[in-house]
Amino acid sequence: MRLLGEDQLDDLTLGAAVLGxxxxxxxxxxxxxxxxxxxxxxxxxxxxxxxxxxxxxxxPTAGMGAxxxxxxxxxxxxxxxxxxxxxxxxxxxxxxHTASIEAGGSNSTVPLRVxxxxxxxxxxxxxxxxxxxxxxxxxxxLYGVSATPMALADEKxxxxxxxxxxxxxxxxxxxxxxxxxxxxxxxALYPLSGRQLKQAMIPGTISLAEQLGRxxxxxxxxxxxxxxxxLRRLGGNRLFDGKISDVERRTETGFAKxxxxxxxxxxxxxxxxxxxxxxxxxxxxxxxxxVASVPDLIVILDxxxxxxxxxxxxxxxxRVTVIAAPCDSRWRTSQGLALVGPRxxxxxxxYTPLIDGEPPRSELVTEGDCALGDE
Amino acid sequence: MRLLGEDQLDDLTLGAAVLGxxxxxxxxxxxxxxxxxxxxxxxxxxxxxxxxxxxxxxxPTAGMGAxxxxxxxxxxxxxxxxxxxxxxxxxxxxxxHTASIEAGGSNSTVPLRVxxxxxxxxxxxxxxxxxxxxxxxxxxxLYGVSATPMALADEKxxxxxxxxxxxxxxxxxxxxxxxxxxxxxxxALYPLSGRQLKQAMIPGTISLAEQLGRxxxxxxxxxxxxxxxxLRRLGGNRLFDGKISDVERRTETGFAKxxxxxxxxxxxxxxxxxxxxxxxxxxxxxxxxxVASVPDLIVILDxxxxxxxxxxxxxxxxRVTVIAAPCDSRWRTSQGLALVGPRxxxxxxxYTPLIDGEPPRSELVTEGDCALGDE
Numbered sequence: 247m248r249l250l251g252e253d254q255l256d257d258l259t260l261g262a263a264v265l266g267x268x269x270x271x272x273x274x275x276x277x278x279x280x281x282x283x284x285x286x287x288x289x290x291x292x293x294x295x296x297x298x299x300x301x302x303x304x305x306p307t308a309g310m311g312a313x314x315x316x317x318x319x320x321x322x323x324x325x326x327x328x329x330x331x332x333x334x335x336x337x338x339x340x341x342x343h344t345a346s347i348e349a350g351g352s353n354s355t356v357p358l359r360v361x362x363x364x365x366x367x368x369x370x371x372x373x374x375x376x377x378x379x380x381x382x383x384x385x386x387x388l389y390g391v392s393a394t395p396m397a398l399a400d401e402k403x404x405x406x407x408x409x410x411x412x413x414x415x416x417x418x419x420x421x422x423x424x425x426x427x428x429x430x431x432x433x434a435l436y437p438l439s440g441r442q443l444k445q446a447m448i449p450g451t452i453s454l455a456e457q458l459g460r461x462x463x464x465x466x467x468x469x470x471x472x473x474x475x476x477l478r479r480l481g482g483n484r485l486f487d488g489k490i491s492d493v494e495r496r497t498e499t500g501f502a503k504x505x506x507x508x509x510x511x512x513x514x515x516x517x518x519x520x521x522x523x524x525x526x527x528x529x530x531x532x533x534x535x536x537v538a539s540v541p542d543l544i545v546i547l548d549x550x551x552x553x554x555x556x557x558x559x560x561x562x563x564x565r566v567t568v569i570a571a572p573c574d575s576r577w578r579t580s581q582g583l584a585l586v587g588p589r590x591x592x593x594x595x596x597y598t599p600l601i602d603g604e605p606p607r608s609e610l611v612t613e614g615d616c617a618l619g620d621e
Numbered sequence: 622m623r624l625l626g627e628d629q630l631d632d633l634t635l636g637a638a639v640l641g642x643x644x645x646x647x648x649x650x651x652x653x654x655x656x657x658x659x660x661x662x663x664x665x666x667x668x669x670x671x672x673x674x675x676x677x678x679x680x681p682t683a684g685m686g687a688x689x690x691x692x693x694x695x696x697x698x699x700x701x702x703x704x705x706x707x708x709x710x711x712x713x714x715x716x717x718h719t720a721s722i723e724a725g726g727s728n729s730t731v732p733l734r735v736x737x738x739x740x741x742x743x744x745x746x747x748x749x750x751x752x753x754x755x756x757x758x759x760x761x762x763l764y765g766v767s768a769t770p771m772a773l774a775d776e777k778x779x780x781x782x783x784x785x786x787x788x789x790x791x792x793x794x795x796x797x798x799x800x801x802x803x804x805x806x807x808x809a810l811y812p813l814s815g816r817q818l819k820q821a822m823i824p825g826t827i828s829l830a831e832q833l834g835r836x837x838x839x840x841x842x843x844x845x846x847x848x849x850x851x852l853r854r855l856g857g858n859r860l861f862d863g864k865i866s867d868v869e870r871r872t873e874t875g876f877a878k879x880x881x882x883x884x885x886x887x888x889x890x891x892x893x894x895x896x897x898x899x900x901x902x903x904x905x906x907x908x909x910x911x912v913a914s915v916p917d918l919i920v921i922l923d924x925x926x927x928x929x930x931x932x933x934x935x936x937x938x939x940r941v942t943v944i945a946a947p948c949d950s951r952w953r954t955s956q957g958l959a960l961v962g963p964r965x966x967x968x969x970x971x972y973t974p975l976i977d978g979e980p981p982r983s984e985l986v987t988e989g990d991c992a993l994g995d996e
Contacts, residue, residue: 336711336782404790407711408781415779422797 247297247367249289250358252281254456261458262354263554264476265451267543269502269525270351270377271309272556279323280355283362290358291367293343295449298369302440303339305330306347306373307360310381310398310420311430312502313351313525313558322401325432326356327363332405333397333434345369345443347384347436349451350377350526351556356432371447373436375574376543379501379525381420382413383586385576386436389446396420396435400427425500448574462552472552473567476545482571482600485530485537486519487512487549490564495557501525506546506560508568519568521546523557528591530568538570539593541577541586542600545569572600622672622742624664625733627656629831636833637729638929639851640826642918644877644900645726645752646684647931654698655730658737665733666742668718670824673744677815678714680705681722681748682735685756685773685795686805687877688726688900688933697776700807701731702738707780708772708809720744720818722759722811724826725752725901726931731807746822748811750949751918754876754900756795757788758961760951761811764821771795771810775802800875823949837927847927848942851920857946857975860905860912861894862887862924865939870932876900881921881935883943894943896921898932903966905943913945914968916952916961917975920944947975 250258259273266273284290298304307326334341344357344364349372361368373384381393393416398406406423410416416435424431438446461479462472477484488508495504503524510517519537522529527544530537538544546555549565576582578599588595625633634648641648659665673679682701709716719732719739724747736743748759756768768791773781781798785791791810799806813821836854840847852859863883870879878899885892894912897904902919905912913919921930924940951957953974963970 332784338713402790403786404784404794406781406783406794409707409779411778415777419779419781419798419801422801423794426794426797 247291247293250292251289252284255281255355257459257463258452258456259355259459260462260553261455261460262350263556264458264545265354265375265455265543266350266377266526266554266556267545268523268527268555268557269313269379270348270353271313272558273352275320276352276355279321280359280362282323283359287362287365290361292370292452293367295369295371295444295447298343298440298443300439300441302342302443303337304343304345304369304438304440304443305333305341305434306345306436307357307432307434308347308353309356309430310433311424312497312500313556319428319430321430321432323359324363325399325401326360326434328405329397329399329432329434330360330364332399332407333395333437336395336397336407337437341366343367343369345447346372346452348372348374348377349455350374353377354452354455368452369443369447370452371443371449372451373447375448375451377526378586381417381435383590384436385448385574386438386442386446387413387585388576388581389442391436391438391442391446393435395437396433398423398427398431398433400431421500429497429500466551473547473569476547476552477569477571480543480571482543482569484567485570486510486517486532486568487514488519488566490560490562490566493560493562502557504557508566511565521568524591525557527557529588529593529595530570536595536598538600539588539595539597540591541573541582541597543571543573545571570600622666622668625667626664627659630656630730632834632838633827633831634730634834635837635928636830636835637725638931639833639920640729640750640830640918641725641752641901641929641931642920643898643902643930643932644688644754645723645728646688647933648727650695651727651730654696655734655737657698658734662737662740665736667745667827668742670744670746670819670822673718673815673818675814675816677717677818678712679718679720679744679813679815679818680708680716680809681720681811682732682807682809683722683728684731684805685808686799687872687875688931694803694805696805696807698734699738700774700776701735701809703780704772704774704807704809705735705739707774707782708770708812711770711772711782712812716741718742718744720822721747721827723747723749723752724830725749728752729827729830743827744818744822745827746818746824747826748822750823750826752901753961756792756810758965759811760823760949761813761817761821762788762960763951763956764817766811766813766817766821768810770812771808773798773802773806773808775806796875804872804875841927848922848944851922851927852944852946855918855946857918857944859942860945861885861892861907861943862889863894863941865935865937865941868935868937877932879932883941886940896943899966900932902932904963904968904970905945911970911973913975914963914970914972915966916948916957916972918946918948920946945975
């Protein structure tokens with residue numbers, strides 16, 4: 247157990263934005279609200295997975311919706327607390343811990359806000375090891391843990407509790423409710439026992455986010471290269487250096503969807519990299535060849551500061567470096583790929599694992615709505 | 622208290638189709654499922670409003686969605702029972718009675734099915750005195766009763782419980798869930814105490830439906846005119862005789878919406894009547910003049926048998942008689958009209974109460990999407 251105070255939050259949210267792979271909610275807004283909660287209620291107890299009793303009732307909390315909307319319609323702050331309380335009253339048992347279901351972006355700090363406000367410990371773990379856009383895309387799903395009963399709460403005071411026959415139905419019903427609630431909602435879901443948590447969640451990811459943030463900050467202070475430092479910590483490759491030449495964005499079915507095109511500079515002059523996103527960066531295509539895809543992490547970094555950029559922050563003319571880093575090994579199993587591989591997002595593309603130092607090269611595919619290689 | 626068995630159901634559903642004003646779900650399907658439940662579990666106890674103890678916990682049950690879909694995707698039958706049970710477990714108190722929230726169409730028999738299956742009495746009352754398409758359109762809303770906590774259940778096994786800040790939000794969230802669930806769902810909503818029930822619901826409407834059905838059946842047997850008999854029982858006017866010349870239908874935002882045009886015959890030769898619907902018949906326009914509108918009841922009857930026709934049953938060439946009957950007086954107050962008057966459905970039209978024997982005549986309006994008088 248250790249205490250997380252305001253001082254740790256800047257590192258944590260900086261690192262969480264790396265794991266966010268473009269999504270997971272705006273880290274800056276998440277940090278502001280969480281600092282406010284810590285200032286009011288005191289620091290948060292962060293416990294390791296091993297410290298959670300087997301009979302604990304752990305309920306992860308998060309924000310759901312389109313990040314594009316989340317930065318315009320600001321949360322009131324207490325929504326995730328209300329979601330957790332609604333679920334607690336439905337379950338009829340005290341919830342002993344909360345956790346992050348998604349360590350990336352502001353969803354790394356939402357549970358800290360809940361933990362501080364309610365005085366319950368937060369588990370140092372998450373259900374993705376990164377950020378993914380949909381409810382069923384979590385490791386507990388690989389162990390048969392149900393997303394439901396799941397609670398949703400909005401800033402107006404509406405709440406909903408859904409119980410579904412599978413996690414895809416949980417995604418479907420909660421997505422519609424989120425859209426109705428204004429494209430952003432707070433959620434409490436995947437209730438787990440301590441025993442299930444130990445098996446099904448990815449341990450240490452909140453600490454990993456904090457370490458990544460500290461690494462970036464310290465490397466900057468030492469005038470080193472934060473991008474190399476990030477790659478050294480996560481493994482993975484520097485995919486591309488370039489300048490953003492185009493960003494297409496649309497808010498569709500409650501998601502921020504689109505594509506960014508990056509014109510190569512330096513060693514990549516004459517090349518073009520295109521990155522598709524659905525809240526998170528999903529597939530990177532260089533000159534018509536897939537060079538990285540989900541479930542591996544694709545991160546766009548500011549070439550100057552090494553700071554990660556969310557999809558909302560991408561702008562024409564930005565100088566960026568794109569890196570790819572390996573995902574949790576459970577995502578590379580056939581069950582894992584069925585949930586979060588390229589085909590789960592509609593891409594007619596087999597996943598090729600990223601090999602450290604050598605990006606994969608998949609064949610070009612050109613079919614359907616999600617066709618690649620059309621740049 | 623009296624027992625309702627299979628024998629009473631045919632009269633009841635025939636009369637409920639009159640009160641259904643075109644909607645409320647297909648009465649024939651509702652009757653089949655309810656007969657099945659009564660055959661299996663025995664007859665239903667129907668109690669009067671006065672017989673309900675003040676401290677009773679009454680929860681109306683119903684089907685929600687587009688009737689067009691309801692007749693193609695048949696219910697499994699137990700969905701409303703599951704909705705009620707989900708709400709009961711959420712409320713943490715035994716539900717002592719169920720009731721109809723909408724006496725029209727198959728929603729008159731849904732609570733009978735629930736009552737038979739669970740062995741709880743059904744109250745002879747409803748929340749509309751007819752059928753209306755939206756959740757907030759009920760008399761309990763006039764007395765500040767909340768639609769939520771409200772439960773939804775589908776035939777697959779998914780359930781949801783919503784708690785909203787007002788009844789319009791209940792409509793909005795439950796409509797989206799219903800669409801996701803396949804455009805049809807079972808619901809349990811407007812939990813009321815016995816005391817609230819006595820104040821806020823419309824008493825005797827299940828018996829009224831049964832009487833109407835019996836009247837039609839007996840008048841037919843005596844070779845009389847069932848249409849005159851219905852008008853004598855409900856009050857109201859014979860608006861139009863004619864032949865259906867056109868039906869426009871679309872399933873939109875989870876509703877069956879559209880318009881029927883009727884070419885005058887007999888005394889109405891040379892005239893044209895058009896009826897707009899959203900699950901139920903909303904506005905009748907004769908030769909460019911509004912002759913009846915919500916909240917009054919507009920009913921299309923088969924000219925030969927006097928049997929009521931739902932919007933789904935309308936077909937080119939049918940000979941029909943259109944009648945209008947007065948609504949419950951509470952709907953004619955300003956609060957009532959705000960909930961269910963023509964403007965609540967988007968018509969730029971003031972409500973003119975139907976006067977017995979003399980249909981109202983409103984001015985033609987021609988604005989916007991819901992403009993009238995364009996026939």
